[in-house]
Amino acid sequence: MPIQAIVFDIGNVLLEWHPERFYDAQIGPERRRALFAEVDLHGMNLNVDRGHDFYTSVYSLAEQHPKWQDEIRLWHDSWLAMATPEIPHSTRLLRALKSNGHPVFALSNFGVGTFELACKAYPVLTEFDRSYVSGYMQVIKPDTEIYAQLESDCGIPAAHLLFADDRPENIESASDRGWQTHLFTSPEGWAERLVSEGLLTKEQAT
Incomplete structure (x- = not known):
């Protein structure tokens, strides 16, 4: 046709688009693996892709995981550094x-x-x-x-x-x-x- x-x-x-690569550079591969195992960052991002508010999605998830709060917020605050x-x-x-x-x-x-x-x-x-x-x-x-x-x-x-x-x-x-x-x-x-x-x-x- x-x-x-x-x-x-x-x-x-x-x-x-390689979020893991970005986090490896920020916090090291070992801590990145622990973060991604404990926090469903990709699931959160899929909800953003479905139309959920970007800031609210990231920052609400950060509040649910105080141990990783700063790292999770990077998904919003440094997003362009992942999409590159x-x-x-x-x-x-x-x-x-x-x-x-x-x-x-x-x-x-x-x-x-x-x-x-x-x-x-x-x-x-x-x-x-x-x-x-x-x-x-x-x-x-x-x-x-x-x-x-x-x-x-x-x-x-x-x-x-x-x-x-x-x-x-x-x-x-x-x-x-x-x-x-x-x-x-x-x-x-x-x-x-x-x-x-x-x-x-x-x-x-x-």
Whole structure:
């Protein structure tokens, strides 16, 4: 099926997202492992991605764990230091697709507050033709509803969408709806896929 729009995940596709790496640098690997074992930071973050308030979610969790209060608050106070760096090759691919006239969408699990922070720090996130962000939609990948909402809004049939995401479960859900998919492991692999689909030339994909 001809591709009518290309859909990018953001975390670990356009921006690196490694909270554990950040905490290793802040408090050391041993204390980080203890923190993540005792406190469900990723579960809290998924609720932010579902639309819960960023500050309230982090600071309420910190109050529940006095032993780790300062460390938990870093998730809010130093969030941009976790969502870094930008992946330059992926940015070039997005811009090359747009320059060729291909519609480019975002579909990402992202909180409202965190997405606003990220857009200020990384202008590429404002360059999508359409952005589908879970915090605003109040549903997260891999729930089938988020894919259905995108289809309904853009009006493009599932079989004509090409979606890149780094998480197999998100790819599987999209594939189950009939989307064309690419499991993102590196920008080089994504570039090769875009070339193979005739969306970019080899020169544009570098």
